[in-house]
Structure formats: C-alpha cells, structure tokens
Amino acid sequence: MMATHTHSGQSAKQEWATGLTVFAAVMLFLVGVLDVLRGIMALAKDDVFVSTPDYVFQFDLTGWGWIHLVLGALAVLVSAGLLKTATWARVTGVAIAGLVIIANFLSLPYYPVWSVIMIAISGFIIWALCVVRHGGNL
Template sequence: MSQRVTGWVGWVWFCAFALLTIGLFNVISGLIAVFNDDKVLGWSGTQGAFVLDISTWGWVHLALGALLTLTGFALFGAAGWARIVAVVLVVINLVWQFVWLPVTPWWSLASIVLGGFVLWALTVHGDEVERAVS
C-alpha cells in the first residue's frame, strides 16, 4: 500500500529554511563571540567565582551553526540521513540555547521556538519528503 504525500510536506521545506536561518545566525553569533575579548564573571555556589572566556563559547556556536547550515542544505535534497542528523543537531542546539539564554535572550528564545517547529515537522512529516522526491 503506497502512502500519499500531503500538503504537510511543506513543513519539512520550512524546516530546511529554518535550519539555514538558525545555522547562519549561530555562525554570525559565533564569529562575533570569537573575535570578542570580553570575559564573563560567573558564580557557582559550590565552586566560587570563575571567569569564562566568551570566545570559547563562540567556537561552539560557530561549529554548531556550520553543521546546522549544511544539514539544512541536505534537507532540500531529501536525504534520509539529513532528517536524523537535523533532529540530533536541533536537540543539541536547543540545550545550547537554554544555556546561552542569559547572554542573548531574544535570539535564544527565537531559536528555541524555531527548533521546536523543526523537531515537530521532521518527526511527524519528514518521511513525506522522500516520497515526494522519488
């Protein structure tokens, strides 16, 4: 029995665009942080004060953004592996954005909301893209 492709396949194309957007903004945010000499003073109740170098966080943003962007392009090609990689990367990005929330609250919230839509669309309607292309 062949399953038909529905209009929901458009959500997966939206996911590809959203991944490109999230990835490119992470790359931009990462580049800004990498070239920033600022340090952040943090406080841990058990460990005391610590100094965090923003450029270290920038490298993680940069790498994660590059991977998200490449995966977004792969989703346009309806690659099955891209859906799995996208789900894993979006979950990592969601956790990362929660950690980064105090530094960039508005972008982190936007990224978390977009990531939620991406997860929903890829897990519910992701297989329709492969059927639509083949």
C-alpha cells in the same frame, strides 16, 4: 469515485509533507547562519554579550563562540541535505536542532532574548522533521 478521493487525499498529504520538509530546511539554514554569526560575534568581540558571574554553566565566551560557530556550520550543511529529502539529513537535522536548543539554553544568561528565539525556532524545526513519516507522508 472513491479511488480519486483517496488519491487526492494522498496528494494533499504528500504536499504537506514536502512543505514541512522545505520549511524545516529553510529554518535550519537560517538558524545555522544566525548561529555562525553569533559565534563570530562571541569570538571577535565578546563585550557584546552580558556577563553573568555566578552562572552554573559558565564557559569562556570564546568557548561559546566556537560551539555556536560549529553548530551553525553543521546546521547549514544539513539543511542542504534536507532539501534533497535525504533520510540522514532528517535524523541529523533533529539532532542538530536539539543541540542548538541545549547550547542556547546553556548560554541563556549571555544573550537571553536571542536564546529564547533560537530555542523556539529549533523546536519548530524538530516538529516539522518529526511529523513527516518515512516516505514523505504525514
């Protein structure tokens, strides 16, 4: 009877681990697509963004557009690896989500509400990828 309970506990943990990995993959995909679109917006029509003249980390909006475009494209690619539960994708996913947080923090004055939302979502992605141990267990 005890062995059945342990097996059931392991199965529930495995289901949670799988669910968190899928959650992270889907959210990273969405963050990637949204970052690609944000990059395209900055490249195509940079008057959509607020201009802050005395910002310490001021870049040309075209520069921010390329940064977001590249990070978004990488996030979309890594999300596909997460769906295949590849270890490299978990590590890279944490790194990409971290870079998305940094990029959105640095571009906060240009699009503040959206940057805060992207930072929060990326934080959840990092949490979901880090809470699952190697082998898919919690």
